[in-house]
Amino acid sequence: MKPKTLYEKHIDSHSVRALDDKGHVLLYIDRQVINEYTSPQAFSGLREANRRVWRPETSLAVVDHVNPTTPLRTRKMPDAGGARQVSYLAENCAEFGIELFDILDKRQGIEHVVAPEQGFILPGMVIAAGDSHTTTYGALGAFGFGIGTSEIEHLLATQTLVYKRLKTMRVTVSGELKTGITAKDVVMALVAKIGAAGATGYAIEFCGQGIDMLSVEGRMTICNMAVEAGARGAFMAPDDKVFDYLKDKPRAPKGQQWTDAVNVWRELHSDADAVFDHEVELSAAEIA
Known part of the structure; x- marks a missing residue:
């Protein structure tokens, strides 16, 4: 059997079927994170076509793009257009049965922080959302990517x-990364080396000692910012740091299910002899 990269394992395990000989597949998506900014037309399209959301329990809606960031939260918003986007999301979630972290929900925050905090994102999952920084979830050993509004409708x-x-x-x-060097420094070093479009058309797998020593939050930063080099996906193989981060999260598996899940997640890595289309080496000692 041909050795596979982790990316190939993610896509192969979620492909319903091939659609042509040019690499197009019908891809099953485990979960979707929805925000108020990119979803309105998708819900309107469903309503106009008299379609329902097929699996509403796989979606989580979070208000996070247009709301004020003042410490004292209120439903009053200075921008009328933003206020309508927030209220329309609430209406759509109520009608289609989707869980919503609204503006006054204590769990509300930046969607790509909220979803991992809740244990909504787990290793091995394929995630799509209407935001280019959905790549953030790759830090947990998942594969996330951004989609457009019409795709959100199709996915729902x-x-x-x-x-x-x-x-x-x-x-x-x-x-080893030098003292004071952060995850952002690492990804900026990558952009400097390959250019702002150097990863266009690629999914990036990050590895090496410099990645291993980062916290899960640091790895999220790298996966989040990989899009600044043009990448449509970024991820790392999950390890004990990831498992420790996820354990006891509200929506993570519990008991024997947790044990069984971790045993499966430990196999989520590229095969030793897997061949990548492109290899990039960064020396941690040279990152400043």
Whole structure:
């Protein structure tokens, strides 16, 4: 059997079927995170077509794009357009049965922080959302990517997307990061080396000692910012740091299910002899 990259394992395990010989597949999506900014037309499209959301329990809606960030939260918003987007999201979630972290919910926050905090994102999952920084979830060993409004509608109705496979890139950060060097420094070093479009058309797997020593939050930063190099996906193989981060999260598996899940998640890594389309080496000692 041909050795596989972690990206190939993610996509192969979620492909319903191939659609052509050009890399297009019908891809099953485990979960979707929805916000008020990119979802309005999707819900309107469902309503106009008289369609329901097929699996509402797989979606989580979070207000996070247009709301004020003042410490004292209130439903009053200075921008009328933003206020309508927030209220329309609430109306849509109520009608279609989707859980919502509204503006006054204590769990509300930045969607790509909220979802991991809740244990809504788990290793091995494929996640899509109407935001380019959905790549953040790759830090947990999942595969996340951003989609447009029409795709959000299709996903809500079918739990699938038409997806074109990406090329694979491995970025190895060798050696220990120097004191004071952050995850952002690492990803900026990558952008400096390959350019702002250097990862266009690629899914990036990050690995190496420099990645291993980062916290889960630091890894989220790298996966979040990989889009600044043009990547459509970014991730790391999950390890004990990830498992410790997820354990006891509200929606993480419990008891024997947790034990069984971790045993499966430990297998989520690229095969030793897997071949990547492009390899990039970063020396931690040279990152400043």
